[in-house]
Amino acid sequence: MGNSLETPTEGAWGGKKIDAADFTRIAKAGFNTIRLPVRWSTRAGTDAPHTIDPIFMKRVKQVVADARSAGLNVILNSHHFEEIHKDPSDANIAKLAAMWTQVAAQFADAPEAHLWFEIENEPHDKFNDSNLLKVLTPALVEIRKTNPTRPVIIGGEFWSGINSLKTLNLPDDPNIVPTFHYYDPFNFTHQGASWVDPSPPLGRxxxxxxxxxxxxxxxxxxxxxxxxxxxxxxMGEFGAHTTASLDERVKYQKAVRVAFDEIGIGMCAWAYTNTFPLWDHEKKAWVPGMRDAMGLKE
Incomplete structure (x- = not known):
């Protein structure tokens, strides 16, 4: 559910505000899981105990409830806590743990099979293998106080690219699920992307x-x-930007999905709508070819 709750305000960056109809549509298409990126860090107090805005917490709980009502599994994460990637200091580690203390308590009664947590999306910059466990363990400890056996997803350094699996160290916890994101070849998936500098040239x-x-x-x-x-x-994310032609995007989506399906890898596509869309919310229709690419009936 990219470009919805992880943006500075809900639906910024060309996204849309989530409504219950989205989840009904997603479930009807044949999907069974949504990943919900959430930017908690800008909705939490600057000082300890870093209290999360109760209105925002209520909004996230409603979105999760709507997804569950549609019969969908939910992966709930922390996304774009930019400060901890630039500066994995004790203060930011404590803030991450404090945010998860609150989130974990709010969702402690949710069925474990249908709601998973993901502590922090795509470690990068100064948040890397050298400090990964130091950064994530305090948050995991807080999660385990209220959710002792809930599955918790952890990804590695360099934006959790596939090569991060080779050096990924996980906590000693049987309910940890490793993750990776897949946007390779990058010069195809991100050609012309405005947020990449230098942006890969168009036409690949x-x-x-x-x-x-x-x-x-x-x-x-x-x-x-x-x-x-x-x-x-x-596989927490994969897809190609709309700056590639639709035919090429569909070809890529299907090739990646089929290849990893064959070895039993569960996956979420980035994203439901906006810059890597499966759903065109302006035309109010699934992007042609994308459901088939994901192994679903068109």
């Missing part, structure tokens, strides 16, 4: 011999991770 197509080899090699990396750790990771 997908599916040549080099692309096929990369995808095969990347699937093998996940096979090796599963064999080495006994844990099956979750």
């Amino acid at each position: 197509t997908y599916g040549g011999a080099e692309d096929q080899k990369l995808l095969k090699d990347d699937v093998q990396k996940v096979r090796e991770y599963i064999a080495r750790t006994g844990k099956t990771p979750f």
